[in-house]
Amino acid sequence: MASIIGTALVTYGLTHEISLSGSLHSSTMAAAPDGAGADRLKPEELDKINAVLGLIETKYYKDVDRDEIIDGAVKGMMSALEDPYSVYMEKDVAQHFSESVEGSFTGIGAEVTMDSGNVVIVSPIKSSPAEKAGLLAKDIVLSVNGKKLSGLDLNEAVSLIRGPKGTKAKLLIKRTGHAEPLELDLIRDDIDVETVFAKKRDDGVGVIEIRQFSLNTADRFAEELAKLEQQGISGLVIDVRNNPGGILPVVIKVAENFVPKGKTIVQVEDRGGNREKTLSGGQDGKSYPIAVLMNKGSASASEILAGALHEEADAILVGETSYGKGTVQVSYNKALGDGSLIKMTIAKWLTPNGEWIHQKGIEPDVKAPAPALYSAARLSVTKPLVADSIGDQVRSLQTILKGLGYDPKRDDGYYSTSTVQAVKQFQSHAGLPADGKVDAKTANALEQAAMQWLKQETNDSQLQQAVEAVKGEGRK
Template sequence: MRASLRVPVALSVGVVIGIGVSLGHAVFADRSDVPVADAAHTLPVADLQNFVLVMERVRRDYVEPVSDQKLLDLALRGMLSGLDPHSSYMDKDEFKDMDAMTSGEFGGLGIEVTSDSGVVRVVSPIDDTPAAKAGMKAGDLIVKIDGTAVTGMSLADAVHKMRGKPGTKIVLTVIRKDTPKPLEVTLTREVIHVKSVRSKMLEPGYGYLRISQFSASTGDSLRKQLQELMKEKDGATKGLVLDLRNNPGGVLTAAVKVVNAFVDSGDIVSIRGRDKSSNHVWKAEAGKQIYTGPMVVLVNGGSASASEIVAGALKDDRRAVLVGTRTFGKGSVQTIMPMSNGTALRLTTARYYTPSGRSIQGEGILPDIELRPIKVDAQDGKGLTIHESDLTGHLENSTSTEFKAQEEAAKKIDEAERKIAKEDYDLYQGLMILKGLASVSPVAATAAAK
């Protein structure tokens, strides 16, 4: 009888240990007023007694000594992570790490990960970090860390193992789609200073903004860089590309600030949960819009959570044209609940809805123009073409000097576009769509974007 009891106990502990802690695809709210005292009145005494009996049996009969603290920690982790992929219990160190990540500075490799069938899947490498520089890609499966298999390792443990002292090296064994053999990727740990917003001019009149994740400073950083783009000579007055591809999400209020930079009125996002007092609608604040021109927003399957809030708001408001592939489809909000002992809960407390009242949970957002993944090869030469100027005896153009200047400018733009097409074909397609909007006329293009 004694042996028969040990098997289910061991299995139950295995389930608790095996459940991962999802670190990706998050929209974070914050709440510290956790009603702990009220919960005690509704807990069933018989079930609590059974919990104590099981805990005592495990402590006494498990194959190796295990402390009460560890058993309680595992029980709390299982309680939260068993609810959904995004709820979790965080000990003191994990809570500090999460706070550092959302504030925009932390130590490690600069890689967003989640648990996937016993291995660690890369959601996306963060721009300008060791992971991005080493060529890590969204969808990569990490199967070993410094030669140790991740199978049976919790996601929190895997993340802890990947972090370490800046300057030290780590080897990740990675399985990549369409690559026949596992890859060994060597990275050097750094203190990660997340620059969540980057900007540049694609060509005269057309600007580019890339948001890699939503940290607390993202909204202010975007406004600053957008204003700088608009001030440049031949700045972003004709059109703007906003790139949200492989952006796993982040802080909800940062997403609201980003949307408000492009719209002047109306709803941005709403959240609804069991606690009606926590339901809330975020609206655009009048006078905060700083860009009114045509926009294209690039999205893909790695665009999740806060990224989908931005994409959904701009699409519902008909403020931008969405280009790419269907987004990830995470439409839930996690509230961070600090506990008195320095630990915290990350608990799914609500769903969020786009301005039209639609939930994207499990469905994602469909782009206005879908770009299917394709392989593009450059074609050498332009082929045989004949123009009027090639014909014998053609009439001369009295404005040829002006035409030649325009032709030289067009050649420079063509070279820039060829470079973009070679490096990032989806961005090239987005730019072409944006130029089509802008070419209608500034007034009509803005009306089309709205």
């Protein structure tokens, strides 16, 4: 569920994951209140709350649902922390969270968080409806199927994003660099529960992609790593692009494959400034070079892995600056007694060298921006785009055309003569009437061509640079 609530991995409706991916998620444990004390309500505080509840139940102009009032009070306590990763989940939301932690869920496949009152995408999950539709990290979700999210808490927003498999979610997105909001149409689906994918390339370099850190990820990673090593690899690329994070013990177990025994994997600092180091229980480091491939959608546990391998296993970091989530959450699922739970930030995490990457991210050693086509907003054509049109849709069109090899000579959002010519060239090659206008058929053909282009590994320049970095280290 790491995708929805705390960073709430938006997998909720987005994908649900709330404590897993977007938060670091240490473990699910019961709170242990220890009698009366500073952590209990004082008599006068309890009297105040009971007085308000009594007034609502006896004086409010219409009947109210007592459970909703109590839930609202708990939500208010959590929102007062002003921490997007500390949230209250009602029973049904908590159930979705549990499913997500186990690695199975239905939704659009994206992690979300609440930031300054906005529902913000942390990361779309690979091959999910969110990624296919073009959602990007840092996108702000303004509305879902025409319903505005402004003023809602994360649970309420997620309930709008969620929905049965096969249903449509029309998202209105605010994206940096675009003057006008973007409309993206997604079809909710089952999200692939497999989190680890591996292969040996023809050049001898192994690649392991980790899509999130769920309960079985460490075991699956160990299995795939062993297979690659048995085949004999000259180097390894660990791909955590758009990995929103996951469970802390899981990422530690993955890191132990590379961080030598006794070396630090991560440090956790409580509110008193006390630090606890987690030391690797692994064996010797690997003899082959390693690169971690990341982007701005790599968050939380992905950043822990990148920091640990960089500082203690000599791994090269390739790609883009990571998301920047440096806090640890714990889910308390028994303390409330009714199936609901609290996910709360309880500490900071720091890299082995003591760096706190929160809201800063981790800088790569080798900067490798994604091709522009990866970040192009998908076309949503309600009426044909024609010569002399102006706007973000035209700019997206120009980005897609250029990425596919039909250079419109400009990317400023003006439908120029050169843009018309580029559209005609594409239409001719696609077997469409070459009129230079982008109607629904041409837009769909462009989208399909873009998706096919993105699937070709040879077009993945970030991966190619990671492979080259590994090869370069291997020659030293």
